[in-house]
Amino acid sequence: xxxxxxxxxxxxxxxxxxxxxxxxxxxxxxxxxxxxxxxxxxxxxxxxxxxxxxxxxxxxxxxxxxxxxxxxxxxxxxxxxxxxxxxxxxxxxxxxxxxxxxxxxxxxxxxxxxxxxxxxxxxxxxxxxxxxxxxxxxxxxxxxxxxxxxxxxxxxxxxxxxxxxxxxxxxxxxxxxxxxxxxxxxxxxxxxxxxxxxxxxxxxxxxxxxxxxxxxxxxxxxxxxxxxxxxxxxxxxxxxxxxxxxxxxxxxxxxxxxxxxxxxxxxxxxxxxxxxxxxxxxxxxxxxxxxxxxxxxxxxxxxxxxxxxxxxxxxxxxxxxxxxxxxxxxxxxxxxxxxxxxxxxxxxxxxxxxxxxxxxxxxxxxx
Numbered sequence: 001x002x003x004x005x006x007x008x009x010x011x012x013x014x015x016x017x018x019x020x021x022x023x024x025x026x027x028x029x030x031x032x033x034x035x036x037x038x039x040x041x042x043x044x045x046x047x048x049x050x051x052x053x054x055x056x057x058x059x060x061x062x063x064x065x066x067x068x069x070x071x072x073x074x075x076x077x078x079x080x081x082x083x084x085x086x087x088x089x090x091x092x093x094x095x096x097x098x099x100x101x102x103x104x105x106x107x108x109x110x111x112x113x114x115x116x117x118x119x120x121x122x123x124x125x126x127x128x129x130x131x132x133x134x135x136x137x138x139x140x141x142x143x144x145x146x147x148x149x150x151x152x153x154x155x156x157x158x159x160x161x162x163x164x165x166x167x168x169x170x171x172x173x174x175x176x177x178x179x180x181x182x183x184x185x186x187x188x189x190x191x192x193x194x195x196x197x198x199x200x201x202x203x204x205x206x207x208x209x210x211x212x213x214x215x216x217x218x219x220x221x222x223x224x225x226x227x228x229x230x231x232x233x234x235x236x237x238x239x240x241x242x243x244x245x246x247x248x249x250x251x252x253x254x255x256x257x258x259x260x261x262x263x264x265x266x267x268x269x270x271x272x273x274x275x276x277x278x279x280x281x282x283x284x285x286x287x288x289x290x291x292x293x294x295x296x297x298x299x300x301x302x303x304x305x306x307x308x309x310x311x312x313x314x315x316x317x318x319x320x321x322x323x324x325x326x327x328x329x330x331x332x333x334x335x336x337x338x339x340x341x342x343x344x345x346x347x348x349x350x351x352x353x354x355x356x357x358x359x360x361x362x363x364x365x366x367x
Contacts, residue, residue, distance in 0.1 A: 009302035010107055014090050016135050017109045017297060024128060026088035026111050031072045033092075037062040043071055046256055046282050051096035053103050065094035065103070070282070070294065073112050077288050084115025084290070110276075110296035117278060117291035122232055122260055125293045127241040129274055132297055133264045134242065136273070141265045143247035144206070144233075147257045147277075148225025149216065150248060153196055156218050157188050171200040172251045192218070199248045206233040209246040225259075232260060256281060262295070266305075273301050314344040317355035321347070325361045332361065 018028070037054050040047065046068075053065040066072065069091050077085055088111040097104050109132075113125050126144070133140035150171060154164045163186055170179035176197045183193035195216050202209055210230055217223050233244065244262070252261050257277040264274030276295025283292055316336055320329040329345055336343045344353045 009305055009308050010299040012308060013136060013297070013299045013302055014107070014109050017132055017299075018088060018090055020131060020135065021088040021111050021128065024086070024124065026086040029069075029073055029076070029087040029089045029112075031066065031069070031089075031091065034063045034065050035072065037064040039075070040064050040067065040071070043282075043285065046071060046279075046285075053094050053096060066091070067093055067095050069093065069108065069110065069296070070112060070279070074114065074282055074286055074288060074292065077114055084113055084121065087112050087114070105300075106298060107300045108296045109299055110294060112292055112294035114283070114288075114292045115290045117259070117280070117293055119228075119231055119235060122228075122278070122293060123235045123239065123241075125276070125295065126232065126236060126244075126260070126262065127239065129262060129264060129276060129295050130236075130242045130244070132295075133266070133274060136297075136302065137266045139267050142242075142244045142262060142274075143203075143250050143265075144229070144244045144260060144262045145246065145248050145250040146225040146229045146260050147252065148221050148228070148259065149213070150199060150251050152219050152221030152223075152225060153192070153199060153216065155221065156192055157183075157186070157196075159186055159188070167196065168251055171196065172249050174200050174249050176200055203247045203249070204245060206244050206246050207237070213246065229260065252277065259293070264297075266302075268305060269301050271298075271301065273298055312356055313342075313353050314355045315341040315357070316343045317353050317358045318343055318345045318361070319348065319358065320345070320361040329361050332359070 037052065040052050052067055054062055057063055069089055073087055073089070088109075090107075090109045093106050093108060095104050095106060096102075111125070111128065113121050115121070130142055133142060150168065154167055157164065157167070159167070163182070166182055167179060170176075170182060179197055179200060180193060183196065188196075195218065198212070199216055202212060210233065213226055213229070217226055229246075236242070236244065250261060250263055256279055258280050259278035261277030262275070263272040266273050274295055274297045276293070278291065278293040280291035283290060318329060318333055318336070320326060333343045333345050344355065346353065
């Protein structure tokens with residue numbers, strides 16, 4: 001019998017990441033493949049996808065294939081519910097392709113922490129983001145930013161929102177030349193324009209970058225952002241969670257995120273595989289208590305890396321020869337599962353199961 005195709009990296013990642021989140025008390029959230037279109041239309045400004053895939057059900061009601069998970073999770077939090085709520089998910093979202101004539105299925109694994117967002121909550125979520133990346137590759141990069149720093153500097157210009165959006169685009173593109181030209185054209189004070197230019201180009205390990213970041217403090221908003229970012233990076237370092245880079249060109253929608261934001265990258269993948277941040281404004285819009293922070297991992301990108309070198313179906317392949325050995329096989333399987341092993345029991349070895357080790361009832365010698 002031919003061995004089956006090895007499991008995809010995305011399939012293995014889903015299993016591993018869900019197990020990781022459950023260790024920290026995150027409960028699985030499940031949802032339908034579609035929602036009423038009106039729900040997404042009401043909160044369209046919070047969606048990454050502009051085009052929503054819709055269809056009519058037999059009764060004529062307009063439905064939408066889900067383009068997002070976070071909206072449904074936040075809506076699920078009931079009034080008077082015990083907080084914090086720790087929820088994780090493994091779902092597929094559907095978004096229109098670039099030509100708008102087809103759609104993409106994007107498998108995601110992620111988590112949301114809903115409740116009071118203090119230093120510990122932020123640290124827990126970012127540490128799990130780091131652990132998620134480490135589980136996928138030892139050579140990951142995680143970039144962290146805080147929207148309060150750019151938001152505070154942009155507000156200091158006193159420019160209308162349309163002009164601030166142009167400056168934001170320059171920061172995001174690390175285009176210091178165009179940024180300086182826009183500041184000059186709009187009469188932005190030279191010292192403030194220089195701080196905006198410095199912000200756009202800052203990138204590197206948090207420990208090395210924080211002194212330069214402190215020099216950009218201009219008002220209460222930037223001061224609060226710098227202090228929060230400093231405390232967060234210090235706590236992650238103290239807990240041994242791994243290193244992060246500061247990158248203030250990571251500038252997502254300022255109307256959606258209101259605090260720390262972050263992205264994760266893996267070698268040989270052209271796009272970020274993990275993204276997240278704090279989004280209290282969505283809860284306020286939905287009249288929900290507390291704040292929220294979370295992230296999603298686009299596990300579908302992982303399959304471009306090919307089959308993992310060790311794609312095991314089980315930790316132990318347990319073999320037995322006769323029906324008389326079946327009771328002992330069951331007892332041994334339960335014992336191994338109780339020890340945290342993944343076990344596959346078979347009467348004969350046929351190459352269909354890839355296992356780290358093989359045990360035989362009776363002899364039970366490692367092959």
